[in-house]
Amino acid sequence: MAEIPLGRQHVRRMAWVASAMQVGLPAVTLVAMLAVIFWIRPTAMSYFGFTLLFKLATPLVFAALSQMLIIMLGDIDLSNGAFVGLITCVTALYLDNIPILALLLYVAAVAIYAGVGLLIQLRQLPSIIVTLGMSFIWLGTAIILLPSPGGSAPAWLAGFMSWRPPFIPLPILLAVLAAIAGHLVITRSSYGAVLRGAGANPRAIERAGWSTTRIRVRVYAAAGALACLAGLTLTGLTTSGDPNVAPAYTLLGVGAVILGGGSFTGGIVSPVGTVIGALTLSLAGSLLSFLQVPPTWQIGAQGAILFLVLAGRVLVSEKAR
């Protein structure tokens, strides 16, 4: 009888196998998808091809990393996508004309994120419902600021997003840098171990002398900052603000975290896996149009891909046991 993986799973396999599996499977999926695309259109295997294929991946990578931090604490953030939409509005409206105001608004938004973490911690509230409420607040604020899509990205931001660094396409470069930074901070550093511990076993972390309140506030603030980066890079790509541009990021981000080996039980996340998961999900769309899947079936096929990859994860972890 199969069990629903809700409770704390006993991980009996060796740690390095587990982490290799975490990152390995989405990586294999990503390579397989790329192989299919290059097989259909060999010309895509170029600097330019990679730039196009992963063009829209950068904001999703940052949104997924933001979501990863929250999931690391055993919480979930349903407001992520609406927040990214608000940041695109702030960026498109103010960053060019009144940069000081834009910066103040970013800081305020990050502070509110930290406040949400504080509220959840102090009142021991379910994060799912608090962030659901926040998603309405972010969306409403964005609509008040910018009732219909518009504004314009500062030239330097749009210029940066279309920058062509030597050898490595920009989306890949940013994804690699984000993955390395995340790996060093969350997976390798000792403070990262404390952060993951706060999600897996908060009581133990408290007993060891750390304040879980302070940890939750810091992690939520960091998640807000990463979501700001997602909004900034998205504005650079679309060159305008739109309150409703990114609602899908919330659940795609969650998908990327889980795809990358994360778990809702808290404490188990992989930054490298999350980045690869985000790349995989953003490539799925391109793959389907390369395969000439009719538009009406594309979203269904995305669901099927999600199932396939996750099912693979189960098979692999079954074998590793």
Place this chain on the structure above:
Amino acid sequence: MNLRLTLAPWTYGFIVALFMWIATTAYAGMGSAAATLSAALAFGAFSVVVGTGQMLVIASGPGNIDLSVPSVLTLAAYVSMTVMKGNDAMLMAGLAAALAVGAAAGIFNFLAITLLRLPPIISTLAASFVFQSLAFNLGGEATLKPPAVLSAFTLWSVARLPVMPIAVMVVTIATMVVLSRSVWGRHLLATGQSEAAARLAGIRVGRVRLVAYGLCGVGAALAGFLLSGFSGGAALNMGDVYLLESIAVVVLGGTSVAGGQANAIGIWGAALFFNLMATMLNTFQMQAGVRFVLTGALIILIVAIAPRPRVG
């Protein structure tokens, strides 16, 4: 010191809803009071039907949630409209088709979660993409018209009492009885409180959850069927608002997201709160953005000040 009045968490929705009804009536005049209330009851009924199913899933254990509710609702509406083709005689066949779609979707969700060992939030999300695609292929962009008798039923009132909301209230009462008195209801809550303990007590946990997910699908499908009669047809985005609303009404209604505890009547309070607030802010001619901000702020406020349900 302990003079503070303690109210059950589920009453907060009703209290806020009542306050909003009074505020709306005070602003728009006494004449509008009855119309405001009956509109809120009608719209609230749909939220309650969807929310009751979601509640059963959420109560079945921590982490259990059904994000495919909006797409099941839409798909069931499309299937039933296609079956009926606007023909009054086919009404029962259409209802059966809708409920079959809902039950099948719920069973599919359960199997995907159990067999593939996926977190429900991801599994039902992936499933919702598939269902959405099916609805898209079935109906395309066009709005499929309902039979006249279905529309008439959803708007039907006897002696100025709307029939559909009352029927849904009966469903709510039945759900309360099932949860507190029936074997399955007790098994569901036991499973939600501790899966391991429930299993040791001989409860067939899998079967209990299968029914919960099945009923959630059926609830969403029923709402889709009725809603397409009420709003003049099945449309692709008809389910969208119920994604967040179905979760919000359950939690505001006093059900614990940690599972193992459910409150069916509270969903009504939360659903009325949601719909009366929309009416109130519309009456005050607030712009959409302000409405969203106030909705979000109130959700957080209610959750933050309400005493939290304890899980046993």
